[in-house]
Amino acid sequence: MPMSLNRRSLRRNLLRSCLAAGLLAAGGASVQLLPPLRTAIARPATAALSRQSFVAAAVQRSGPAVVTLETSRSMPTSSVSGLPPALLQDPMFRQFFGLKGGRAPSSQVQRGQGSGVLFDSQGLLLTNAHVVDNADQLMVGLADGRRVPGRVVGKDTLTDLAVVRLEGKGPWPTASLGNSDRLQVGDWAIAVGNPFGLENTVTLGIVSNLNRNVSQLGISGKRLDLIQTDAAINPGNSGGPLLNADGEVIGINTLVRTGPGAGLGFAIPINRARAIAKQLVETGRARHPMIGIGLSPVPASTPGAAIPPGAVIRSVQPGGPAARAGLREEDVIVAIDGTAMADPAAVVSAIERRGIGDALIVTVRRGGSTLDVSLTPVDMSSLSRP
Structure with missing residues (x-):
C-alpha cells in the first residue's frame, strides 16, 4: 500500500513536472513574441527622433553656404574722438591731457562683422548693405575654414541688401533658395x-x-x-x-x-x-518705382478716434507720373488696382510690387467724389523727392 501510494505520488509529481514544463514552453513561446513588440515600440521613438532632428538636416543642407564677413575701414581720428585733428596734434594740448606719443594718428581702423549666404556657384553671396557699407577691406570666412577676400558687386540701401563676390577659386557651396x-x-x-x-x-x-x-x-x-x-x-x-x-x-x-x-x-x-x-x-544698382508723391496717414475725425484707412497726398512732384495723371495735394488714396490701401506704407509697397513701366489704377477720394486715375511708375533715380 505504501508502495502503491508512492507510485501514485510519483506519477502525480511527474505530471506536475510535465505541466510545469508545458507552461514553461508556453512561456517560452510568448517570449518569442516580444521582439515584434519591441519593434512596434521602437518605431514611434524613431519617428520622434526624426522630427526632433529636422533642424540638423536643414542646417546640413544650407549651413556650409553661410559665411562670416569681416570688414575694416579707416576713419579720421576726429570722427573717432569727436575732437578736431589740429587740436589732437597740438603738443601743448597733448602734454596737458597726458596723451602719450609725439603725434596723434591721423586715422583709426574700425572693424565690423556680419553674416552672409552664398547663393551662386560663381561665388556670389547675399548680405545686408549696412554690413559692407563704406568697407575698405572685406574678408569672407567659409564654414570649411577657408578665408578669401570679397568685393562688393552692388548694394541697395533702400532694401538693405548687397551682393558680394568671392575673389578666389571655387568650388563654392551654395544654399537652396525657397519661395x-x-x-x-x-x-x-x-x-x-x-x-x-x-x-x-x-x-x-x-x-x-x-x-x-x-x-x-x-x-x-x-x-x-x-x-x-x-x-x-x-x-x-x-x-x-x-x-x-x-x-x-x-x-x-x-x-x-x-x-x-x-x-x-x-x-x-x-x-x-x-x-x-x-x-x-x-x-550694380537696383531700380525702384516711384510716382512722385509724398504721403501721410489720414487724420482721425476726432481726437482719440481710429485712424481711417488710406493715405493723404501731401505733396506732388512736378513733372512726375502723379502730376501728369492729375493727382493733387489732399487727395486720399484709398485703393490701387482695386486693393484697399490701409496706410501710406501699403501704398508704397503696392507701387514697389508693380514695378517700373507697368501701369496701375489709383483710386482716390477727392471731396465727395471717388476717381480712378491711371499712371505708370518711373525709376526713382529719374525723380527727386518731393
Whole structure:
C-alpha cells in the first residue's frame, strides 16, 4: 500500500513536472513574441527622433553656404574722438591731457562683422548693405575654414541688401533658395549666422508674422516688408539666412528689436532679395518705382478716434507720373488696382510690387467724389523727392 501510494505520488509529481514544463514552453513561446513588440515600440521613438532632428538636416543642407564677413575701414581720428585733428596734434594740448606719443594718428581702423549666404556657384553671396557699407577691406570666412577676400558687386540701401563676390577659386557651396510667397504664420524658422563672432550659430523659432512694413518699426527711408520671427537674431546675424524646415533660404536676417519688445527678429523675404540681387549683379544698382508723391496717414475725425484707412497726398512732384495723371495735394488714396490701401506704407509697397513701366489704377477720394486715375511708375533715380 505504501508502495502503491508512492507510485501514485510519483506519477502525480511527474505530471506536475510535465505541466510545469508545458507552461514553461508556453512561456517560452510568448517570449518569442516580444521582439515584434519591441519593434512596434521602437518605431514611434524613431519617428520622434526624426522630427526632433529636422533642424540638423536643414542646417546640413544650407549651413556650409553661410559665411562670416569681416570688414575694416579707416576713419579720421576726429570722427573717432569727436575732437578736431589740429587740436589732437597740438603738443601743448597733448602734454596737458597726458596723451602719450609725439603725434596723434591721423586715422583709426574700425572693424565690423556680419553674416552672409552664398547663393551662386560663381561665388556670389547675399548680405545686408549696412554690413559692407563704406568697407575698405572685406574678408569672407567659409564654414570649411577657408578665408578669401570679397568685393562688393552692388548694394541697395533702400532694401538693405548687397551682393558680394568671392575673389578666389571655387568650388563654392551654395544654399537652396525657397519661395517666401508660400510662407504661412506658424511655419518653422531657423536662423543661421555668426552673432557676436560665434560662428555657425543656429536658433529655432517660427514665422510670427508676414509683411511687417519697416515703418511699423519706426524706421524711415527704407522700402521693406519683412518676415517677423521669434528665432533669436543678434548682432552679427545680419545678412545671414533664415531657413525653413527643408533647409531652404526664405529670408535674409536684417533687424532685431532691442529694449522693450526684445526678442523680435526680422528678415527680408528671399523673393524680394533674389529680385534685388539680380539687378545688382547685372547693373550694380537696383531700380525702384516711384510716382512722385509724398504721403501721410489720414487724420482721425476726432481726437482719440481710429485712424481711417488710406493715405493723404501731401505733396506732388512736378513733372512726375502723379502730376501728369492729375493727382493733387489732399487727395486720399484709398485703393490701387482695386486693393484697399490701409496706410501710406501699403501704398508704397503696392507701387514697389508693380514695378517700373507697368501701369496701375489709383483710386482716390477727392471731396465727395471717388476717381480712378491711371499712371505708370518711373525709376526713382529719374525723380527727386518731393
